[in-house]
Every structure is written in C-alpha cells, then in structure tokens.
Amino acid sequence: GAVVSQHPSWVICKSGTSVKIECRSLDFQATTMFWYRQFPKQSLMLMATSNEGSKATYEQGVEKDKFLINHASLTLSTLTVTSAHPEDSSFYICSASIPGTGAYNEQFFGPGTRLTVL
Amino acid sequence: DQQVKQNSPSLSVQEGRISILNCDYTNSMFDYFLWYKKYPAEGPTFLISISSIKDKNEDGRFTVFLNKSAKHLSLHIVPSQPGDSAVYFCAASFRDDKIIFGKGTRLHILP
Numbered sequence: 299g300a301v302v303s304q305h306p307s308w309v310i311c312k313s314g315t316s317v318k319i320e321c322r323s324l325d326f327q328a329t330t331m332f333w334y335r336q337f338p339k340q341s342l343m344l345m346a347t348s349n350e351g352s353k354a355t356y357e358q359g360v361e362k363d364k365f366l367i368n369h370a371s372l373t374l375s376t377l378t379v380t381s382a383h384p385e386d387s388s389f390y391i392c393s394a395s396i397p398g399t400g401a402y403n404e405q406f407f408g409p410g411t412r413l414t415v416l
Numbered sequence: 417d418q419q420v421k422q423n424s425p426s427l428s429v430q431e432g433r434i435s436i437l438n439c440d441y442t443n444s445m446f447d448y449f450l451w452y453k454k455y456p457a458e459g460p461t462f463l464i465s466i467s468s469i470k471d472k473n474e475d476g477r478f479t480v481f482l483n484k485s486a487k488h489l490s491l492h493i494v495p496s497q498p499g500d501s502a503v504y505f506c507a508a509s510f511r512d513d514k515i516i517f518g519k520g521t522r523l524h525i526l527p
Contacts, residue, residue, distance in 0.1 A: 304459075332515075341420075342460070343517075344516070391459045393459070407459030407460050409458055409459045410457065410459045
C-alpha cells in the first residue's frame, strides 16, 4: 500500500517556539493531504486540508495563523505550530489519498508526531 | 455536534470469540463508511470500508454491516486474536475526501 511518512516522530519544545512537522507521500503523489490532531481519549479531529500549490482549507475553530500549512510539492506538506504553548501538546497525524482513484479514497496515514510543549 | 458516534469507549472480548464494535451516525448524506485500527503512538491503518449502497462487506476475519435506516454500522471480528487489541475508529465521508471520525473504541482481547 501507499506509504506516508512524518518527521519528526517526537518533539519537545519550549513554550513560545515554533515547530515544523513534515508529511511526505513516499511512493505516490498527493495533491491533497490532511492534518489531524488527536487528544487523549478523543477522536481524530481534522484541522485542515492541504492542497498542493494553493492555500490550505482550515476547519472551523482552527487558527490558521497559529497552524501554518504549506503544500509546496506533490509529495510534501508541512505543518508549523507557531508560538507553541502547552495546550498545543498533542499527537498530530497527516494523511493523504491517491488522486484519481475515486471520490471515496482510503486515506493513508502517517505514523504521527507527538508534540510536547514545556 | 458529533456526526459519528462510538458510544462504547472500551470493549473486552475473550480470544477466539467474536468482537462487535458499534457506530452510529447522524448525517444521512454520508455515503461511505470506513473502519480504522490504531495502535498507541502510531497513525491509524485502514481496515475495511463499505459503500452506502451495500449492507455488508467482508474481508477475512472482518465484516462490516450497515443499517442505513437505523444509521448504524458495526464491525465484526471473528475469531478475535491478541493482535486485534487496539483502538478502532469508525469514520464516514460524503463524496469528497474529508473523513469524519468517531471517538474510537478500545478493544482488549483477553487470553
């Protein structure tokens, strides 16, 4: 199956700093990638849809200035958490679907990135 | 407002028996449903899906049943194995790629 990677897998940072998380589709090109956030014992919450070559589409309640998404190529999307605070500590997961395979694509998920803000 | 609901946060099943995970949804426009399995500190992995035009889909030990009138779907795992212990997410989508997840059910397979 299609492989999606994330880097780093785990990051600890100080409050007020910015952290960049990379999401790569390794063996396919993804025009659309998705960023999710998961809190303990809660559902995966879609944060934004990342579109190659255009601005990301953010879900209601997600601060676009805080969670910067860039989809510069067909295989790479980045999520930058700016001025991170302890409440941003979470598990961030990206996913991608293979274009042209129909409207009901399975999404292939990255392994996730655990962010801890001190 | 949760559109996809998994009302059981956890479930324990004896190894070899059948595991049944339930999911309810509120949006009748959903036309595709998926189940994902997730181990701790890993991303979810796709398990099985079903289109709204079907009421059953089977793949090996996994079967998903869809009851559109009740807006209910279930995942059956038989026989349950130790490696099935994980969190299972029910998800639904409508036409586009956006998928809405339930909160998940943690399945414990007991030896």
